[in-house]
Amino acid sequence: MRLKIFWRIVIFLIVSAGALVMLLPFYWMVVTSISPAPEIIAFPPRWIPSHIVWDHFREAWSRAPWLVYYKNSLIVATVSVMCSVVFGIFAGYAFAVYRFPFQNLFFLLILGTLMVPVQVTSVALYVFLARLGWVDTYQGILAPNFASAFAVYLIRQSVQTVPAELLDAARIDGAGEVQIIFRIVVPLIKPVLAAVAMLLFLSSWNDFLWPVIVINSEHMRTLPVGIALFKDPYGFINYGPLMAATVISIAPMLIAYALSQRFMIRGIAMTGMRF
């Protein structure tokens, strides 16, 4: 018994030490963003600033339109999640409940898009959107993310667990298919829908490659594009404002994460989705 407690303490210490290493970049980001300029580059490193200065935040805030970036990220992520979830509910329901010609072909086609990510298709997608006049617009940023193969797949899986008798009973009572979806199916699969929506939001919020390709003007930038281009003019040593900018750009998501940590981790474990 005493041996067991000993091992528990050892494991706790190992895991805690690892956690400190994991936290180090976050910690140093915050310390750099509030330290007086000379202390940022001092040796030995100043782990705790002598006093807190807000100058870096003031400079970072004035150098880029962060509220515009927030707004763009929020619009893109919200529309992407809403479309993906609503389209996913309809398609997932259809694939789970109905039998129809070419069903498997269509399903494989949708899953097949996972093998051809935007990293592969970006060139042709850009040419296509340029012809539509969608470059540097919200619909251009959203184009590859109006629907999610993952959402269709996961929603189909969970609709399959809904007993068919329940749906038939509703049909006999005269409910239409759309009514059945929103009155019966959606309430039953809510946990999956919430997890899918949360993960899609995260992936859209942090998405970088496609937005940086399709966005040209400053007022269309999302947060990741904004922070990447904020870094560029800093060839010289001015890390205070740069770290303040990263704090500004990731703080909302980290706070949301701190408040809903269990929910987010459970969502990953439930769906296996990575972003």
Place this chain on the structure above:
Amino acid sequence: MYRPQKWILQAIQRGYRRHYVHAYLFISPVLLVFGLFRVWPALQTLYFSFYRVELASHRLVYVGLENFIDLFHDDIFLGAVINTFLYAFAIVPISAAAGLILAVLFNERFPAKELLKGVYFAPMVTSTVAAAVVWWWLYNPQYGLFNAILRLLHLPPSPWLLSTKTALLSIVLFSIWKTVGYNMVIYIAGLQAIPSEFYEAATIDGASSIQQFWRITVPLLAPVTTFILIYNGIFAFQVFDQVLVLTGGGPANATNVIVLEIYRQAFQRYRFGYAAAEAMVLFLLILIITIIQFRTSRRFEVTY
């Protein structure tokens, strides 16, 4: 036995007959947007790879296999392929192994478990770009924290991102930090599915914890490992964000990777046809790796 009335059966049947229309109606939004923005560009990519594309004048010049032939003589592209392989072969097994070890440790009971789990997972929810900006500062050879710590430990400083020898390794380190939480969470879910009787029986038979790890945990997690290796492998071949922020592919293309090379050819040099050919190579690599991993890992799968 209860038999449903005839009119009920008819109603259900009528319902099912209607359902072709419903089915196609319900899947049409997904098919439409995927068709337009995923399938069509995928086919176009294949098509463009045989052409020289002049976007400004809307002109396509057929060049046959010229793009692909050029690719195999393009040292920068071949270097990018090699770097991508090196990156994938480093990050995928290390991150999976670290995730497995963490998951096993988290299977024990100790205080503040959920909080600590949350800490390991935090980099996963952070934007790769923003996190990479922070690491870019940590990696600064003169003032960065990493070299300061090395100096405190009386170890020689490293040039990190500035040397062709250490730059790719530095990106791998960043990516391990970024992704280990995901693998940990997936493995924890896998561990919870292993019945505790297996361990109890093994303990009674006198198996040590190390033996139990290799003989019970690892084989029973093989399907999870397969999933993690394939999934992380696909992601590793698409690495872009952290490379662009940390090194931009430098120094001397030492960290250039395939997606970055596609990005440069298409959107900095406007060689869309050539970039499309590179994208086809990337697609084939992802496809081949997935098939190989499926084949080989199935051999190691065990069921009790």
